[in-house]
Amino acid sequence: MHFGGIYEDETVGKVYDRRLMGRFFAFILPYRRMLVTALLVLPLIAASKLAQPWIIKVAIDEHIVKGRMEGLPALAAGFLAVIFAESILMFAQVYLLQWVGQRVMYDIRVKLFSHIQRLSTRFFDQTPVGSLVSRLTSDIEVLGEMFAAGIVTVVGDILVLAGIVGIMLWMNVRLSLVTFSVLPVLIWVAFAFRKWMRLAFRQVRARQANLSAFLAESIGGMAVVQLFNREREEAEEFRRLNASYVEANLPVITWDAALYAVVESLSSVAVALIIWYGGGEIVKGTLSFGSLVAFIQYIEKFFSPIRDLSAKYSIMQGAMASLERIFALLDNNDREPEPVPSPEAATGTVRTDSRLTQALPPPEGEELRARMQACKGSPAHALQSICFNDIWFAYKDRDYVLKGFSLQMKRGEKVALVGETGGGKTTVTRLLSRLYDVERGSITIDGTDIRELQLPALRKRIGVVLQDPYLFSGTIAYNISLGDPDALKRVERAAAVVGADRFIRELPHGYDEEVRERGVNFSAGERQLISFARAVAFDPEILVLDEATASVDTASERLIQQGLEGLMQGRTTLVVAHRLSTIRDADRIVVIHRGEKAEEGTHAELMAAQGLYYRLYQLQFKD
C-alpha cells in the first residue's frame, strides 16, 4: 500500500497570528496605497448602509404618517442614489482588494519559487514534490481568498455593527437594550461553534491532503497500476479515502448550517422583541412608526455580517495555516552550497574575482605545480584536470557511501567507473557537480578546490548526461538549448555531432517538433540522443555521463555509441558505465566496490588481472 497515515502536517490553528501577519504585511507594503484607498472606501460603504433605514424612517415619520406628499419623490430618489453609490463603492473596494491580493500572490509565488530553486539536492531528496507544488498553488490561493473575503471586509463589518449600535441607542435607548438582550446568546454561540468547527476543520484538511497525495501517486504510477491489474484495489482505496473525506466534511457542514440557523433564529427573536416592545412604545406614543421600521431594518443589517462570520472565520484560519507553511519553507536555509574562499583567496594572493565568477583560466607554472602536489598520488608534473582526493561521503549520518575514494584524471582522459549496483558510482559524479559536498577530502579541478568556485562557474564547465534524460515540454530545439541563447545557436551542430540530426530531420517539424511532458512521444534511445546533443550544445570541457541502465535494441545501441563518441570528443570524461561493452575503449577503468576503489587499469589490464572487473565482465557476457 502506498498510502497510510497523514501525508502532510495540516496545522489548523489560530485565526489571527500577529507574527505571521507581521511578516505577511511586508508583502502588502508595496501596495499600501491601493490598500489604503480600499480602506478609505469602507466608511463610505458603511455610511450608505446606515443611511438606508434612516431615509425610510424619515419618509414614514415625516411624510407618509403625516400625509405629506411633497418631498417624498426626493427621498425616494435619495434612497436610490445611496443604493447606487453603495454598489459603485462596493465594486471599487472589491476590485482594489482583489488587485492587491493578486499582486501579493504574484510576489509570494515568485519569491517562493526562486527560494525553492536555490534549495539543496538533499532538501529535494527529503521533500515530496506534491507538497512543494501545493505551497505554490493552493496555499497561495488561500491567501487570495483572504483578500476577497477576509480581513479587510471584517473591518467594514465592524464599522457597520458599531454604527448600527450607535444609531439604535440614539434613537431609543430602552428599545435598543431590549433588542440587544439576544447578544450574549449570540456571542456564546459564535465562540462555541468556532471551537467545534476548528476541530472539524483539522480533520477535513488532513484527509484532503491524504486524498491529493493518493491521487498524485496513483495517477503518476498509472502504468504500473494498469500493468499489474491493480485498478480495482486502487479504486477501492480511493473510495475509502474519498468517503473518509466526505465524512470529515459532515461535522463542518452541520456546524455551518447550525450556526446559520441559530443566527437566523436569534435575529427573528430580536425582530419579535422589537415588535412586542416597540409596538407597546408606539401605543404609548414614545416611539414613532418610522423608528420601528428602521429598527427592524437595522437589526437585519446587524445580523447579516454575523451570519457570514463562520465563512470568514474558516478562511482566516486556512490563511494562517497557509502562511505558516509558506514561511516555514521560506525559512528553510538548506541552500545549495556557496563558495568557500581558500586561505590564499582570503589573503588576496589569488585572483578571487575571476575565480568566483568566470570559468577559471588554468593555473600555470609554479602555482600549477604547487596545486598538483596537493592531489594524492599525482606526480607534480602531470597535466591533471580533476582530482578526487581521499573523499568520504554519506547521505545519512555516518552511513558512508564513499570511503576514502581517490582518482586523478588527466585533461582529455576518458575514465569509466564500473562496479556492482549501489557501489557509489553515481555518487562520485554528483559530488563533482556539487549536488552534494564531500565530508572529508577534496575535489579539485585544475588544482582549485571546487568548493571555492561559484556554482554557476563550476557547472558551466561540467556537462552532465543523466541516467534518465529529463525532457521538458517544448520543442526539440528548446530541449537541446534549454533556452540558452548561446546554446541555441549550436543546436543543429550539436545534434549532428551526436548523430541525433538523422532522426530529428525526419520528424514532420524537425527541430520544432513538440516534445510532450517528459518526452513520452520519443523512444528511450531518441531521448538519450537529445540529451547528448544538449550536453554538446553547452560545450563543457568536462563531461559526466551516467549511462542509462535501460537496455535499448542493438541498432539504437550502435547509434548511441556513435553519439557518445561525438560527445566525448576532446573532453575530459567521467562515465558511469553499466554496459561494459561500451567502455572497452576507455583510457582507464576504475572499479568501485562498496565505496572504495577496488581496481584500476585499462580493459586489457583488468581482464588479465582476473579480479572484480573480470568477473563482472564474465557475468555480463554470459547474459
Ligand SMILES: Nc1ncnc2c1ncn2[C@@H]1O[C@H](COP(=O)(O)OP(=O)(O)OP(=O)(O)O)[C@@H](O)[C@H]1O
Ligand atoms: N539521494 C540519496 N539519499 C540516500 N541514499 C542514497 C541516495 N542516492 C543514493 N543513495 C545510496 O547510496 C548508495 C550508492 O548509490 P549510487 O547511486 O552512487 O550507486 P551506483 O553505484 O551508481 O549504483 P547503480 O549502478 O545502481 O546506479 C546506495 O546504497 C544508495 O542506496
